[in-house]
Amino acid sequence: MAVNSSRIDEEQKEVLKKDTILRMFRYLLDFKKQISVVLCIMAGTITISMLTPLIMEYAINVCVVQKDVKGLLMLGAGALILFLLFLAGTKIRMRLMAQVTNKVLLNIREELYQHIQTLSFGFFDSRPTGKILARIIGDVNSLKDVLSDSVTQLIPDLITVICVAVIMLIKNYRLAMAALLTLPILAIGLFLIETTVHKRWQVYRKKTSNLNGYVHEDLSGIRIIQSYAAEKETKNIFHDLVDQHYKSFMDAVLIADSFGPLVEITWGLGGFLLYFIGIKIIGVENVGIGTFLAFSTYIAMFWSPIRNLANFYNKLTTNITAAERIFDIIDTEAEIVDQEGAKELPALNGEVEFKNISFAYSDEPDRLILSDVNFIIKPGETIALVGPTGAGKTTIVNLISRFYEAIEGDVLIDGHEIKGVTLNSLRSQMGIMTQDNFLFSGTIRDNIRYGRLDATEEEIIEAATAVSAHEFIMKLEQGYDTVISERGAGLSIGQRQLLAFARTMVSKPGILILDEATSSIDTHTELLVQKGIDALLTGRTSFIIAHRLSTIRKADRIFVIDQGNIMEAGSHEELLALKGAYYNLYQSQFA
Known part of the structure; x- marks a missing residue:
């Protein structure tokens, strides 16, 4: 069986980024009503932002020129009301979208978790548990900003860019073309950056997974590490994995951070071309001061969302690798199914x-x-x-x-x-017991009842008594209500096995499988539990795997x-x- 360790990068099949993006955004369709409300609110806030430069242009070219103080005051009051509406709308849509995004993440995480539970033992045998946890927790969390910004940022910024471009073309197409001349440069630069940075983010995700896998493995085996005084060796391994993680992040960020400067350069160049062409070629006398000021505002309104879109594109490129890893597991077919x-x-x-x-x-x-x-x-x-x-x-x-x-x-x-x-x-x-029966964090009662969730109190006590667990349970400070941690820390190995026997007993299985189930029990405890085992075996088909032939x-x-x-x-x-x-x-x- 091919096994992936915590120090080996996971293999992952290549998929089209377009397919991954569309699949990721498809989860938003479950919340059409909420997103429709958000879009309506955004339409209002975008309209308000589009009106602001026009109000300023009218105030300068008409009210100031005509010295219309009353008109200026009325415009100011109207602008203030629009501004307050803009703030309220922005806050409401952000709150609604945050709720939608968290519900989408919940749905993705539940779908991923439910699918993982259907996978065969071979899936879990072939990779560290920490790497699976990295996908359920870290990779899913990475999608939050992308999903939220896809509605609250991508859509309004696209609409803003289109609306601003249309308004500028209508008002003065020559000034508009001057301001937009640098867009092709930006598009080519973004494409080149994305092509390089996507692969680097894939490497970073794999190094993150390696680190998570090792930390989980290391902490799970901390007793062995301390028993063999291997802290220095594990520290060196951890340092090496952290170093790989750091370097992969820096390699990716080094390229990803070039998005911002590229936008700023093209923005500045576009602003320069606007004034150069407007003043030197078209002529100041052919363009009103108010129009120049309006265009200056529109330039900012145009390039600011362009910068936001570039940041979103950068964020999408960064986190699409997380979506690829999530869907990679969801697309892993369960080998054993109905x-x-x-x-x-x-x-x-x-x-x-x-x-x-x-x-x-x-x-x-x-x-x-x-x-x-x-x-x-x-x-x-x-x-x-x-x-x-x-x-x-x-x-x-x-x-x-x-x-x-x-x-x-x-x-x-x-x-x-x-x-x-x-x-x-x-x-x-079926009742299945192994030599390393897992106990869950919770009460002793909950752990025994795990064998049959509808078991009564009497059945729980009866099962514990049958396998000689009742006596030691009652000696605990809180009896069956005693809370134990994961794997039963604080209990002896024999006591853990007795609880596992009780859990199996309460399930009343038709077929019983004991795989080295008594290997961790000392001879005295084995004598105590043997009567319970005999009771457990009575009347049901049983398979016992044992190296200790006396059993x-x-x-x-x-x-x-x-x-x-x-x-x-x-x-x-x-x-x-x-x-x-x-x-x-x-x-x-x-x-």
């Missing part, structure tokens, strides 16, 4: 059959983990799987739960081919797995009598 027409699996009796099962990981199709495996398990049987590490024991139980898909053969439960039933109806009837003597059958197949099968006594692989394994442990 097939069309999948049916609900009825309540389990517990018969399990493997028919000619072969399995290999998708990136290593020629290396078979399992090869032509066949067996039938009767309802209520307890099957133990033993064998060397990497023999395929865990793969067998993962195929029963359909966490992976066999490349050949069929897995049947109660005669139902598991590919033909819904995943929820299959997995909800599986009571199994109905023991499968010795090696070289991708079942080498021996039988009860504990039968396999010892064979004096084969199981006998040798048993003797090595109890010699």
Whole structure:
């Protein structure tokens, strides 16, 4: 399986930027009403801003020339009212758009998170958790300004530029053309900058992901780091990743920051051409002072949104790489999904059959983990799987739960081919325990109830009692209301396992899978919980993977797995009598 570590840049398929941009903005269509209100308000504020230079031109060319004081006062009062309306409209539209943007980010993040939950184990096995978190949190947050500015800045600035250009052309097309001569220079410069900076921002996002991945991994393994006094080594690795992150950011910013100077230069050149052509070529006598002043205002009104548009373009170029990373995961197809027409699996009796099962990981199709495996398990049987590490024991139980898909053969439960039933109806009837059972932050009660969310208080206590967890829980200061942190910090390894047993017990599974579930429990605790395990096994089909052979003597059958197949099968006594692989394994442990 191809694995991406925290120090290796993630691979990402290339997509057209246009498609990514359109897909990103499509989320805004869910809020058409709110955006329509924002656009109406913007239409009013743009109209007010367009009128301002005309009011100034009229005041100078008419009221001042005619010494009309009353007219000036009336114009001033009207301008003040328009200004207040402009401020109110601007504040309202910004507030509305902020609400829309946050809801869009919420929708994108929920869609991304829900899709990630459907992905197979292979997706999570192949990359650090921190890199997934970087996409859910950091990359989604990066879209906020782009989505908001696309309505509050892009649309009004485009409209302003068009309106100002039209007004200038109508009033004096020669002055207008003089002011707009530098636009082609700006367009060419922006294109050249964008082509370079987009790739640099892609590198920056990958370095950010590497840094997040390493920090998450480092903090998760802090006990190991401190145990081996490896702080200096991890600090050096962290420093190297931070340095790469810093350099990638500076490389991108170095190019991105040239947007602003390019706009300023073309703006200044355009202003120079306006006055040069207006004075030297057209002549001052042919253009009124009020018109010159109005054009000066319009020049600012034209180039200011041009600068905003260039900044938006820069922002879009910066953050479109985040959108590409988000959609890259959303477009990752789940390998294990409900097939069309999948049916609900009825309540389990517990018969399990493997028919000619072969399995290999998708990136290593020629290396078979399992090869032509066949067996039938009767309802209520307890099957133990033993064998060397990497023999395929865990793969067998993962195929029963359909966490992976066999490349050949069929897995049947109660005669139902598991590919033909819904995943929820299959997995909800299974209880799975591993040697590293994850406990969530919250109360002990919540962690036990996680096995079945509608479990009553009596059922929770009954399950905890059955696996000998009730006694230690009641010794805690707040009993079942005791709050534990992630992974159960503060509890012993054995206590965590007992809580995991209780969680499995309360779910009342039809098929039980114990994957090295007692390996972390000491001998004393194992004796306490063995009665609970026996109760858990009673009446349901169970699969036990164990290296400690003392825990599986009571199994109905023991499968010795090696070289991708079942080498021996039988009860504990039968396999010892064979004096084969199981006998040798048993003797090595109890010699």
